[in-house]
Amino acid sequence: MAFTSADQRELYLPLIEGIHETPPFGLFMRNLVARTGARRAFMIVTLANAAPDQQPAVLHVAAPRAAQEPPLDYMRLYDLRLHRFGALRPERVYALDEMLDYDDPALLAVQRAALADMEMRHARFLRVSAGDAADAWLVLVRLREDFSASAVATMASIAPHLASALRTLVALTGQRLQTALAQSALARLGIGQIAMDAGARVMAADPQAEALLGFLPDPAGGAGRRLQVLPDVARALERSCAELARGEGGAVRVVRIDARRGIDLLLRRADLSLAEPAARPQVIGVLRTERREEAPDGAAALQAVHGLSAREAALAQAMSCGEPLVEAGLELGLTVETARNYSKRIYGKTGAAGQADLVRMVLTGLAPLA
The missing domain is CATH 1.10.10.10 (Winged helix-like DNA-binding domain superfamily/Winged helix DNA-binding domain)
Incomplete structure (x- = not known):
């Protein structure tokens, strides 16, 4: 199947951007439904390191003409004992007939009756495996006409790209977990942190700092923000950050950010280890509230x-x-x-x-x- 600009715009780019969506891949799924002429669809994503009792992430999508219809009941499909999703060969598109059990006439009758009740006349199934990181299952359904060869080819062509996106999603999820662990521990201690450049521009702030401090867009219009403080405090911050970035006058500074609330900001030269490419902060600001455990x-x-x-x-x-x-x-x-x-x-x-x-x-x- 030839790669087109429409494929890139409607499928491949949404896959890349979809790892940042909650739940992931929503735009990709909507575009895939439109491209294949599907009426309804769902995607199941399971992570390899998820707890045994953790429910998989399930994304339901319907075409505009089916917007008022209930989503497909994936658990009912599973209970029909169709060809087990985990046994599907990755990146191969299966037709609905291939999922039925023709060796058991009684079960076959039950499967067909249930599928008719769910208005699943035609369907395609696709399993995508991201190695030992994650698995995904795509199910697309049509009511009156079967899927075209072009639609099936589209599903097959996106499979390796979806596998790559899943691996990226799993890696990003791991990074998010590490971040959540660190932020949870710091919050229990009442600690907040911000990362700044040599000009006191705020490059990042954790949730504790976001809750305690005020921020303004950078007046210069660049990336990052500024702390919302009095002019003399802003000048003290800029001076301290510049000196720390140059390695002048000791390892730390303390600037009183808010005299009314008694908030002080300890500044130290950044010593973070970041993989390239990365915008490296030069100063870390740390604040702490009077918080004790229960x-x-x-x-x-x-x-x-x-x-x-x-x-x-x-x-x-x-x-x-x-x-x-x-x-x-x-x-x-x-x-x-x-x-x-x-x-x-x-x-x-x-x-x-x-x-x-x-x-x-x-x-x-x-x-x-x-």
């Missing part, structure tokens, strides 16, 4: 790590928040003598030299991440 969660972590009893862990958690021993014990319903006895056992089990050392151990341990 007391029961922190206590549970202390109990598990140091072998404390539940009451000892609750007292240690309260003391790590700066509460004096006696007051912390009273809030937990302990007498002064009991609280002091508990504190001795806490210090003995944790190896802390006193409350200040206990605070250090808790804040640098796992409890703040609970």
Whole structure:
């Protein structure tokens, strides 16, 4: 099948751009339905590293003339015991008759009755395998006339390109998971970060920073944004970023971003390791809010790590928040003598030299991440 500009515009480019859609490949599927004359269609995507009980991603698409019809019931199709999707040869287009069980007349009658009820007179099935990363299944349906040879050829021609797009999607999903892990840990600690260039232009910001800071479009009209701050603060930021980028005057700077809310931004020279090609930030800005873990969660972590009893862990958690021993014990319903006895056992089990050392151990341990 000859490659045309329409193929590129309507199918191949939407495949590339479709990895950024939620759910992915929506425009590609709509265009494929239009190009093949299908009435309804769906695509199932399963990731190799998904949990056994995780439902696959299913994208339903209908032609405008079938917009009011219910989507195809892919689970009902699966229950009909058609030729199992996983056994389909990748990149080969199957007709509906090839999916039926002609060796079992009773089952064949059930399959045909159900397909007629679902208004699946004609269909094409395509499995696309992205190695050990993901699998996808495409099902396109027509009601009155069978698919043309050109439509079948179109499905076959896009199969290797869809496999490549799936591999890219899986790689991108892995990167997103890594990002979500890092952002979740930082958010639990009340930490936000922004990446800036030498001119204090913001190149990226994590969700915590986005929530706490204000941003404006770059007045110069280029890519990136600027922090929405007072003019003197903006000048201090620009000066600090320029000095850090040049390696002048120490490794860090601290600029008060918002005096009313007491928000300070620690600036340090960027040391990120990024694969090329990449726009490399030269300064990383870090801010932190007063956030602590929920007391029961922190206590549970202390109990598990140091072998404390539940009451000892609750007292240690309260003391790590700066509460004096006696007051912390009273809030937990302990007498002064009991609280002091508990504190001795806490210090003995944790190896802390006193409350200040206990605070250090808790804040640098796992409890703040609970």
